[in-house]
Amino acid sequence: MNNKHLAELDLNKLIVLITGLLLAGLPHWQRLPIWIPVLHTLLLFLRVYIPFRYAGFWRQASSLIGFSRLVIMLLGILGVYASYGSLAGRDVGIALLVMLAGLKVFESKTKRDFYISAYLGYFLVITNFFYSQTIPTAAYMLLVIIIMTASLVRFNDVDESMSIVEQFRYSSTLILQSLPILLVLFILFPRVNGPLWGLPEDAYTGITGIDDQMTPGTISKLVQSNEVAFRVSFDNDIPERSQLYWRGPVLWKTDGRKWTMGKSADRQRPEPVRFSGNVIKYDVTIEPTNKHWLFGLEMVSAPPEKTHFTQDRQLKTDEAIRSRKAFTLLSNTSYLLGADSFDDIQRALVLPDLYHERTRKFAAELLQQYQEPELRIKAVLDWFNKENFIYTLRPPLIAGDMVDEFLFNSRQGFCEHYAAAFTVLMRAMGIPARVVTGYQGGEINPIGNYLIVRQHDAHAWSEVWLNDKGWVRIDPTSAVSPERVNQGIENSIPDLIIDMPLDLEHNAYVARLWQQFRNTVDMVNYQWAQWVLGYGPERQLLLLHRLGFGFIDWKKMTIAMIIFIGVIFLSIAIFIFTRPPKTVDLAKQYYDIFCKKMAKIGIQKMIHEGPIDFSRRICHSRKDLASDVNSITDLYVLIRYQSSFNKLNDFKNLIKTFSPK
Amino acid sequence: MNISEDIVTTTNDVSRLDDAVNEISKVILGKENAIRLAITCLIAKGHLLIEDTPGVGKTTLAHTLARVLGLSYQRIQFTSDLLPADILGVSVFNKDTGKFSFHQGPVFSNLILADEINRATPRTQSALLEAMAENQVTIEGETRNLPEPFYVIATQNPANQIGTFPLPESQLDRFLMRIELGYPDSSAERDLFKGKDRKEMLKDVPAVLTPPELISFQKSLDAVHVSDALLNYLQDLIDFSRHSGNYVHGLSPRAGLAIINAAKAWAILHSNQHVLPEDLQAVLPSVVGHRLQYIYESTEPQTLKPAQHLIQQVPIP
Numbered sequence: 001m002n003n004k005h006l007a008e009l010d011l012n013k014l015i016v017l018i019t020g021l022l023l024a025g026l027p028h029w030q031r032l033p034i035w036i037p038v039l040h041t042l043l044l045f046l047r048v049y050i051p052f053r054y055a056g057f058w059r060q061a062s063s064l065i066g067f068s069r070l071v072i073m074l075l076g077i078l079g080v081y082a083s084y085g086s087l088a089g090r091d092v093g094i095a096l097l098v099m100l101a102g103l104k105v106f107e108s109k110t111k112r113d114f115y116i117s118a119y120l121g122y123f124l125v126i127t128n129f130f131y132s133q134t135i136p137t138a139a140y141m142l143l144v145i146i147i148m149t150a151s152l153v154r155f156n157d158v159d160e161s162m163s164i165v166e167q168f169r170y171s172s173t174l175i176l177q178s179l180p181i182l183l184v185l186f187i188l189f190p191r192v193n194g195p196l197w198g199l200p201e202d203a204y205t206g207i208t209g210i211d212d213q214m215t216p217g218t219i220s221k222l223v224q225s226n227e228v229a230f231r232v233s234f235d236n237d238i239p240e241r242s243q244l245y246w247r248g249p250v251l252w253k254t255d256g257r258k259w260t261m262g263k264s265a266d267r268q269r270p271e272p273v274r275f276s277g278n279v280i281k282y283d284v285t286i287e288p289t290n291k292h293w294l295f296g297l298e299m300v301s302a303p304p305e306k307t308h309f310t311q312d313r314q315l316k317t318d319e320a321i322r323s324r325k326a327f328t329l330l331s332n333t334s335y336l337l338g339a340d341s342f343d344d345i346q347r348a349l350v351l352p353d354l355y356h357e358r359t360r361k362f363a364a365e366l367l368q369q370y371q372e373p374e375l376r377i378k379a380v381l382d383w384f385n386k387e388n389f390i391y392t393l394r395p396p397l398i399a400g401d402m403v404d405e406f407l408f409n410s411r412q413g414f415c416e417h418y419a420a421a422f423t424v425l426m427r428a429m430g431i432p433a434r435v436v437t438g439y440q441g442g443e444i445n446p447i448g449n450y451l452i453v454r455q456h457d458a459h460a461w462s463e464v465w466l467n468d469k470g471w472v473r474i475d476p477t478s479a480v481s482p483e484r485v486n487q488g489i490e491n492s493i494p495d496l497i498i499d500m501p502l503d504l505e506h507n508a509y510v511a512r513l514w515q516q517f518r519n520t521v522d523m524v525n526y527q528w529a530q531w532v533l534g535y536g537p538e539r540q541l542l543l544l545h546r547l548g549f550g551f552i553d554w555k556k557m558t559i560a561m562i563i564f565i566g567v568i569f570l571s572i573a574i575f576i577f578t579r580p581p582k583t584v585d586l587a588k589q590y591y592d593i594f595c596k597k598m599a600k601i602g603i604q605k606m607i608h609e610g611p612i613d614f615s616r617r618i619c620h621s622r623k624d625l626a627s628d629v630n631s632i633t634d635l636y637v638l639i640r641y642q643s644s645f646n647k648l649n650d651f652k653n654l655i656k657t658f659s660p661k
Numbered sequence: 662m663n664i665s666e667d668i669v670t671t672t673n674d675v676s677r678l679d680d681a682v683n684e685i686s687k688v689i690l691g692k693e694n695a696i697r698l699a700i701t702c703l704i705a706k707g708h709l710l711i712e713d714t715p716g717v718g719k720t721t722l723a724h725t726l727a728r729v730l731g732l733s734y735q736r737i738q739f740t741s742d743l744l745p746a747d748i749l750g751v752s753v754f755n756k757d758t759g760k761f762s763f764h765q766g767p768v769f770s771n772l773i774l775a776d777e778i779n780r781a782t783p784r785t786q787s788a789l790l791e792a793m794a795e796n797q798v799t800i801e802g803e804t805r806n807l808p809e810p811f812y813v814i815a816t817q818n819p820a821n822q823i824g825t826f827p828l829p830e831s832q833l834d835r836f837l838m839r840i841e842l843g844y845p846d847s848s849a850e851r852d853l854f855k856g857k858d859r860k861e862m863l864k865d866v867p868a869v870l871t872p873p874e875l876i877s878f879q880k881s882l883d884a885v886h887v888s889d890a891l892l893n894y895l896q897d898l899i900d901f902s903r904h905s906g907n908y909v910h911g912l913s914p915r916a917g918l919a920i921i922n923a924a925k926a927w928a929i930l931h932s933n934q935h936v937l938p939e940d941l942q943a944v945l946p947s948v949v950g951h952r953l954q955y956i957y958e959s960t961e962p963q964t965l966k967p968a969q970h971l972i973q974q975v976p977i978p
Contacts, residue, residue: 585890588978607976610938640890642935
């Protein structure tokens, strides 16, 4: 093809590209307004359909098509603006990219258009990593890259000498050959702290996690997510499950329904704490949250680098956690938490004025009955235990006063209901109390021996102020459902079967296998997270040090990278140029077999005799062989002198079956 | 897609080339191969040298070719007293204008029939050199372009005849092909004796091709496929000519290009879209015959002409 225009004949060249583009865009579809994938697919379809059905129209109406694509582009940009209210940001950028990629294919007429479409496809592949960096995503994207590369191979296979399978094999080989370079670049490309360029703000909106406020439903919504919140590996034994309270935001203020942190307690002197017992040392690898909280085991003794305590001993990082980060923490599970000032304790008594009438009444009754604060607390917990309270993930919707309705009517709730109601009850009885949110428990992965804390381990509990003991953790949920704390969430809520494909409760063996499989998968994910996604500057230095490079700076690293890549290219070049050249091609080999067969029956080909001359000479003396010899010669000439290599197989078969006598 | 269109156009038009061959064959009897080679040479944009003893029809062939191709042509009879200015043209003082004005010589035409080119002195022969190589002439310091297409069809007598100045190698190299006619076979000769006077017949020869057609054939040369396998063969031939020690000089790269072009043109003439070894062998003697000489002390049997020897010695890869 020596002209640069793609006519309708080239549809079969476009089809692989179109498949690749569709697959590259597919993961985005769920995130985009529905009309964008529809438009994208429609444009790709029309690019195939119109030239197929209306070839003449396609060729002649280029100005009309040019005009229509201009209109589509303007409408599309307006549409994106209407859908997002902006033309900047990650999601908008991807919406535009998907739409315009469709449009580019739609208008493609020249080689250049094709290449641009293909490169848009590669770009589209990369954008998927804004949303997910998991192994399956990477595998899927690799597949799409192979398809895109195959579309380039196909496009450049001018005489269509390769089958589609060969094109894909060729493309895979190309990708495979790029692996050494990829590895060198990955290992040696200088890493800097934090992202090299800032991602737009909305890049982190999809992240779930504990927030700085709590309303009924916030935590139970989280519990339905199976995503990993963080992983912990302990230097020594993993503490008991009932000790595994991972402290997050501490909530002081309630408006009757919503709990918030109240006045900012950031960067103030933390409440004093006295530790006893053993120090527990552990590493927390936290998934990106776009927030500052770092979840440590209650109670963390000292903040690691680049983190700080708030006044109420929340552990917060200086910068929002936007990529997976690892921290080494020290904790003591036995501690006494004091208060900084009397004002703070007073804050833990405030209730909104017009709310919780019945609760206050009930509190007054208890106040009459019990004198000591400890006894009052115990009475409330016993009451939770004795009365018909149900711990459930799907409580009925509560209208009106949240706490009153919950305590005296519905009595079905999740930890946030219990923590909120308990704290209100405490405050009503004059005991200072606050809500603490975070995670409780975690799942031990015996493969790799570390703890996985998932979003579904999110939890809320209370801290009450006792004059002689300071802030004491009280978990009202454990009064209702002790299993929640002792055995973990999966065993405490029957209606929460998390990503179990089948009801496996009755089949312990399969369940164990399933668990093992899950653990292995998480292990692989953990390593992926540690060594691929988490391969930051520290890890790079560490690895290079282990490889014997010493501690080198980025300049030396760049030089090393260039040298490595140079060595790789050089060795490839040496390999290619020192191999003996292919002197005899396949067609010639088969033809030689044919000549040998002819020689056996007494017709010897002369060295300077061309194939046509030889065939003429054979036909002259052996008219019975004429048709066979002619068709063999014709094919040979086509392959050898017209470079129609795709006929090689036919030729081979013809030679094999040819047997002159 | 261009290729396929080209295939359609050329296969249609090849019959026109056959017409031309047939028309010439009516005048030059029994020499179809030589005629095909001559037309091949012109499609390949090359100059043609026809060499043979007097009286076998060289000049007649040249004239017939010129007429059939429909080109405007000038005939120059080369003699020992012919001067370069007789070919190129001369500036003459015009009395009326008081200026010199240039009078074009016969070289300013599409086709020049240079009859008995080796009877002129080397000085005059060389006057054609620039014209043939560059399609331009420089006269009195001024460069003038020649019309397009520009061909030279020259005839010459064998070098050993009396009164000839052999063409130097550099001049010979300007000719793409040198063909020989040889005596006709007896039946063709008998037909000749029976037939009309050739001079009369020449006047009636129609122009079968038009210059635009000829140019479109030349352009279709690019579309002829030359496979790597064929290039291997060509390079083997050239290597052999250079390193076997049988020839005075090996074939030059220009000779290689000439072989390729001629083979492509031969393929077009035979309705092929790719070059076969046979095509190459068909044109090789004419293309390299005047460029290849045996070394005097060569041990090879000299019954074969150098080009034939070359073909027989080099296996087709």
